[in-house]
Amino acid sequence: MKVFATSQLPGDALARLAQHCELDTWESSGPVPADALHERLQGCDGLLCLLTNCVDQALLDACPALRAVSSMSVGVDHVDVDALTARGIPLGNTPGVLVDTTADLTLGLLLAAARRIPEADRFVRTGRWDSASPWHPDMFVGRDLSGATLGIVGLGAIGQAVARRAVGFGMRLIGWSRTSREVEGVEPVSFDTLLASADFISVNVALTADTRNLLDRAAIARMKPGAVLVNTARGGIVDEQALADALRSGSLFAAGVDVFGREPVEADNPLLDLPNVVLAPHIGSASQRTRERMAALAADNLIAALAGKQMPHCVNPEVYEAP
Numbered sequence: 001m002k003v004f005a006t007s008q009l010p011g012d013a014l015a016r017l018a019q020h021c022e023l024d025t026w027e028s029s030g031p032v033p034a035d036a037l038h039e040r041l042q043g044c045d046g047l048l049c050l051l052t053n054c055v056d057q058a059l060l061d062a063c064p065a066l067r068a069v070s071s072m073s074v075g076v077d078h079v080d081v082d083a084l085t086a087r088g089i090p091l092g093n094t095p096g097v098l099v100d101t102t103a104d105l106t107l108g109l110l111l112a113a114a115r116r117i118p119e120a121d122r123f124v125r126t127g128r129w130d131s132a133s134p135w136h137p138d139m140f141v142g143r144d145l146s147g148a149t150l151g152i153v154g155l156g157a158i159g160q161a162v163a164r165r166a167v168g169f170g171m172r173l174i175g176w177s178r179t180s181r182e183v184e185g186v187e188p189v190s191f192d193t194l195l196a197s198a199d200f201i202s203v204n205v206a207l208t209a210d211t212r213n214l215l216d217r218a219a220i221a222r223m224k225p226g227a228v229l230v231n232t233a234r235g236g237i238v239d240e241q242a243l244a245d246a247l248r249s250g251s252l253f254a255a256g257v258d259v260f261g262r263e264p265v266e267a268d269n270p271l272l273d274l275p276n277v278v279l280a281p282h283i284g285s286a287s288q289r290t291r292e293r294m295a296a297l298a299a300d301n302l303i304a305a306l307a308g309k310q311m312p313h314c315v316n317p318e319v320y321e322a323p
């Protein structure tokens with residue numbers, strides 16, 4: 001059985017996978033171009049991919065031998081899940097293991113944006129903290145988390161982990177989910193109420209057809225004046241131009257953004273030249289331990305599929321139902 005892995009992975013995941021198949025791994029540290037992916041996947045039974053690899057209808061049409069796909073990610077918006085399901089191909093993902101790591105980054109961005117930490121760092125680093133600009137009561141004044149209301153958009157595992165952390169900072173919690181969920185300590189509210197009453201908003205929903213552009217220009221305009229927005233979910237959920245306009249006009253105080261509509265960001269991304277945005281290159285799950293666990297789960301999904309078993313973490317388990 002043949003498997004193509006689009007990247008080297010942390011830990012021993014690929015070494016374990018190689019014990020179960022003939023494993024071909026993309027050798028370069030750069031990303032695999034789409035045409036090379038088509039070519040290398042020919043005749044393969046399995047694909048182990050990253051969230052940067054587009055797995056669409058055209059790829060599936062070109063690779064009829066494919067019978068299992070495993071992505072080292074929890075989000076699967078880079079995969080045409082319906083097309084896989086229609087072909088009976090299971091899709092594996094890596095939920096659970098990245099929850100705490102992503103929630104940590106969310107709080108990090110919340111604090112960094114609210115207290116202007118990167119802006120202050122740039123000020124000191126570039127020698128602007130000098131005798132002409134000594135300590136002053138107005139210097140780098142930010143927003144307090146304690147006593148403020150945090151609105152969590154999406155109360156799945158990551159949203160709940162954000163809530164647990166925010167309690168420790170003395171925040172009041174309100175939340176909205178597409179499927180109504182009871183989460184202890186989080187008052188469920190409508191999306192409109194959340195927009196209007198949250199001092200901080202954390203976006204923690206998956207990107208789907210329903211959530212694409214959820215925070216569009218109209219939604220951003222309904223946010224509380226001076227609010228802070230943090231997005232560690234997916235870029236397509238927030239209208240970046242509308243966010244940049246609101247940050248520039250001062251109607252929003254600051255933002256923390258880990259995910260973008262187009263990644264890597266393009267030089268003309270409207271968020272890049274705003275001082276009140278803290279930016280990160282999609283590093284929500286980027287800790288050594290978590291990346292090793294994600295790689296291990298991604299390998300486990302594929303090893304199960306190659307053995308004719310159900311993937312332990314399958315996005316489309318309906319493929320296992322008898323026809």
Ligand code: GLV
Nearest residue numbers: 072073074075285
């Ligand atoms: C990261 O964004 C993931 O989906 O794993």
